[in-house]
Amino acid sequence: xxxxxxxxxxxxxxxxxxxxxxxxxxxxxxxxxxxxxxxxxxxxxxxxxxxxxxxxxxxxxxxxxxxxxxxxxxxxxxxxxxxxxxxxxxxxxxxxxxxxxxxxxxxxxxxxxxxxxxxxxxxxxxxxxxxxxxxxxxxxxxxxxxxxxxxxxxxxxxxxxxxxxxxxxxxxxxxxxxxxxxxxxxxxxxxxxxxxxxxxxxxxxxxxxxxxxxxxxxxxxxxxxxxxxxxxxxxxxxxxxxxxxxxxxxxxxxxxxxxxxxxxxxxxxxxxxxxxxxxxxxxxxxxxxxxxxxxxxxxxxxxxxxxxxxxxxxxxxxxxxxxxxxxxxxxxxxxxxxxxxxxxxxxxxxxxxxxx
Amino acid sequence: xxxxxxxxxxxxxxxxxxxxxxxxxxxxxxxxxxxxxxxxxxxxxxxxxxxxxxxxxxxxxxxxxxxxxxxxxxxxxxxxxxxxxxxxxxxxxxxxxxxxxxxxxxxxxxxxxxxxxxxxxxxxxxxxxxxxxxxxxxxxxxxxxxxxxxxxxxxxxxxxxxxxxxxxxxxxxxxxxxxxxxxxxxxxxxxxxxxxxxxxxxxxxxxxxxxxxxxxxxxxxxxxxxxxxxxxxxxxxxxxxxxxxxxxxxxxxxxxxxxxxxxxxxxxxxxxxxxxxxxxxxxxxxxxxxxxxxxxxxxxxxxxxxxxxxxxxxxxxxxxxxxxxxxxxxxxxxxxxxxxxxxxxxxxxxxxxxxxxxxxxxxxxxxxxxxxxxxxxxxxxxxxxxx
Numbered sequence: 001x002x003x004x005x006x007x008x009x010x011x012x013x014x015x016x017x018x019x020x021x022x023x024x025x026x027x028x029x030x031x032x033x034x035x036x037x038x039x040x041x042x043x044x045x046x047x048x049x050x051x052x053x054x055x056x057x058x059x060x061x062x063x064x065x066x067x068x069x070x071x072x073x074x075x076x077x078x079x080x081x082x083x084x085x086x087x088x089x090x091x092x093x094x095x096x097x098x099x100x101x102x103x104x105x106x107x108x109x110x111x112x113x114x115x116x117x118x119x120x121x122x123x124x125x126x127x128x129x130x131x132x133x134x135x136x137x138x139x140x141x142x143x144x145x146x147x148x149x150x151x152x153x154x155x156x157x158x159x160x161x162x163x164x165x166x167x168x169x170x171x172x173x174x175x176x177x178x179x180x181x182x183x184x185x186x187x188x189x190x191x192x193x194x195x196x197x198x199x200x201x202x203x204x205x206x207x208x209x210x211x212x213x214x215x216x217x218x219x220x221x222x223x224x225x226x227x228x229x230x231x232x233x234x235x236x237x238x239x240x241x242x243x244x245x246x247x248x249x250x251x252x253x254x255x256x257x258x259x260x261x262x263x264x265x266x267x268x269x270x271x272x273x274x275x276x277x278x279x280x281x282x283x284x285x286x287x288x289x290x291x292x293x294x295x296x297x298x299x300x301x302x303x304x305x306x307x308x309x310x311x312x313x314x315x316x317x318x319x320x321x322x323x324x325x326x327x328x329x330x331x332x333x334x335x336x337x338x339x340x341x342x343x344x345x346x347x348x349x350x351x352x353x354x355x356x
Numbered sequence: 357x358x359x360x361x362x363x364x365x366x367x368x369x370x371x372x373x374x375x376x377x378x379x380x381x382x383x384x385x386x387x388x389x390x391x392x393x394x395x396x397x398x399x400x401x402x403x404x405x406x407x408x409x410x411x412x413x414x415x416x417x418x419x420x421x422x423x424x425x426x427x428x429x430x431x432x433x434x435x436x437x438x439x440x441x442x443x444x445x446x447x448x449x450x451x452x453x454x455x456x457x458x459x460x461x462x463x464x465x466x467x468x469x470x471x472x473x474x475x476x477x478x479x480x481x482x483x484x485x486x487x488x489x490x491x492x493x494x495x496x497x498x499x500x501x502x503x504x505x506x507x508x509x510x511x512x513x514x515x516x517x518x519x520x521x522x523x524x525x526x527x528x529x530x531x532x533x534x535x536x537x538x539x540x541x542x543x544x545x546x547x548x549x550x551x552x553x554x555x556x557x558x559x560x561x562x563x564x565x566x567x568x569x570x571x572x573x574x575x576x577x578x579x580x581x582x583x584x585x586x587x588x589x590x591x592x593x594x595x596x597x598x599x600x601x602x603x604x605x606x607x608x609x610x611x612x613x614x615x616x617x618x619x620x621x622x623x624x625x626x627x628x629x630x631x632x633x634x635x636x637x638x639x640x641x642x643x644x645x646x647x648x649x650x651x652x653x654x655x656x657x658x659x660x661x662x663x664x665x666x667x668x669x670x671x672x673x674x675x676x677x678x679x680x681x682x683x684x685x686x687x688x689x690x691x692x693x694x695x696x697x698x699x700x701x702x703x704x705x706x707x708x709x710x711x712x713x714x715x716x717x718x719x720x721x722x723x724x725x726x727x728x729x730x731x732x733x734x735x736x737x738x739x740x741x742x743x
Contacts, residue, residue: 053596059439060418065411065480066441069728073598080611083596083732084447087412087419087439096436096451102458103358129418132474133379136417242425242435260432342422347435 009225012041013321018309022212051106056090091316091339113314114214175304182309237265240349273332362586365395365572381427387568399429408448409692442727445695446734469568517642528683567690587703591622695725
């Protein structure tokens with residue numbers, strides 16, 4: 001919903017490098033530098049200096065139940081803190097924090113997301129996100145499901161394989177300016193198309209890499225942000241919508257939940273200078289750009305997006321953070337961030353961030 | 357500031373060891389439909405859905421909101437999944453309430469569940485954490501030494517836990533939904549049951565249950581659809597502290613004390629024993645009743661067991677502050693739902709909707725949940741009177 005009693009400011013953001021493998025670095029060690037970084041940006045000392053903390057993580061990626069409990073160790077939660085957790089991308093932890101501030105129970109919040117995806121086989125692990133009786137026993141992996149979606153797009157004439165390669169080429173190019181990116185470089189559409197298929201019609205470069213890392217953000221009421229005296233951007237709207245889990249009842253070539261979230265968040269209320277979209281597969285960036293109504297004037301995924309590095313459980317929050325950074329730096333005045341969850345873009349969150 | 361919000365519908369399933377007659381989605385839908393009927397609403401009236409449960413490994417479904425969206429009528433709506441260990445049922449209620457209290461939505465459906473028969477919860481609790489010392493204790497083994505420390509400090513008689521186990525099962529016998537139905541339970545029967553984790557006997561521990569609990573929370577101008585009166589949310593609070601740190605008070609955790617102080621301040625409560633009419637408190641192991649009586653300020657430190665032994669917390673003994681009239685976690689424990697059952701039962705009490713376990717004239721009630729190594733707390737106060 002875009003109508004809100006209290007305007008909310010994004011004040012700080014930091015993200016780790018996207019590493020193909022963090023090795024023996026554990027989750028707490030991944031989180032701590034990010035929390036320290038955002039604290040330093042605001043000039044705060046510890047987690048007790050904010051009113052609320054919320055995180056996003058996934059037990060199955062850590063390989064243990066209650067994985068987030070260890071995450072609390074990264075906060076130094078002594079004395080005790082007001083804290084919550086979603087088993088979702090941290091973009092939804094941001095959403096929960098926004099509600100907490102809107103209701104007046106907090107004036108500031110620290111949000112973080114983290115995962116080490118490298119120890120497991122991520123596409124196979126995520127197959128256990130599917131209907132446990134009918135689909136999960138088939139172990140249909142996320143890449144195969146995305147390939148089915150891309151095939152539907154191609155067969156419907158909504159994209160070409162060259163369009164997909166163009167997305168990848170631009171991602172790799174943009175990522176050259178992103179110090180945290182895992183994959184970057186100048187690659188031509190022709191050279192990408194010359195690669196063989198991985199899971200047809202997807203080539204390996206159409207799929208995001210597996211990355212380890214974390215990101216963190218601090219938000220606050222505008223009054224609190226002003227009191228801190230740091231540059232901030234306004235989170236003008238945020239909304240999220242889920243769709244049916246039954247892939248056969250969805251039109252996978254479109255994203256009605258993104259469109260609906262965009263309407264509720266107020267995307268069309270002004271020009272969109274920049275958009276950071278959580279598109280783990282190249283064709284999904286095209287679906288999302290169309291659902292959001294983005295045109296020529298919008299720079300899409302200037303960070304390279306998640307095709308350049310995908311921090312599971314943090315990538316959605318990072319999209320919001322990337323837009324925030326571009327607004328605070330003066331590079332853009334208004335931007336849109338997007339996060340996704342579930343197979344073939346089942347669940348989508350849209351946020352609108354504006355210059356203060 | 358926070359908008360007024362109230363519980364206008366609650367719905368639960370029957371709790372039992374194995375609900376083989378329904379899928380996971382079927383289990384949640386049963387609770388959700390019951391809550392919607394209680395609220396006089398349909399799925400189409402709901403603006404957002406908030407679900408909660410304990411670890412995904414309990415059923416083996418990752419991020420189950422994806423799978424459950426259809427069963428809960430969430431398609432096209434916002435859907436959120438909360439996970440804060442054992443306190444999650446309470447936390448989920450608070451997160452759902454924030455959807456309304458923030459002024460963002462009018463009517464929110466919230467559902468929590470556990471279908472523990474789908475897998476082995478003890479296994480899921482005991483998976484080794486990478487790069488960490490493996491604590492292969494399970495919940496009972498983890499809490500038993502902390503209980504022994506409470507017994508040592510308070511000099512409580514050995515049978516306080518036995519008394520709680522009997523009291524909550526007698527309460528549970530008044531509640532047709534309760535998993536354990538033991539209307540004839542005796543102190544001797546509990547005492548003779550197998551010692552599991554000294555001092556906790558089998559009958560002093562919660563069961564492992566399948567079940568779901570749902571609520572509909574509505575804004576001030578949307579409470580009239582239900583035939584029953586609303587349960588107004590008078591306060592809500594959460595606190596977390598680490599599992600271990602030097603000097604941590606594990607018997608009487610500070611996070612619990614701070615959380616209680618916060619929620620009492622919101623509700624204007626100074627003396628919880630006198631001012632509250634009833635409390636539904638997360639007591640999965642018998643001795644946690646006297647420990648939480650102290651932690652939550654119903655008794656002075658070291659004196660909680662006296663309330664239990666005097667019958668102050670017993671419906672059957674006409675106690676002045678009944679705890680867990682529904683039978684509590686000791687009678688039903690679908691882990692992810694157990695906290696919300698406490699919150700929903702508190703709401704039922706102030707709505708006059710608690711059937712044979714109704715506390716006569718209850719106007720103000722507390723719901724409580726805790727989790728992890730007694731380090732995550734969530735609490736709310738609901739009242740019959742509009743604040």
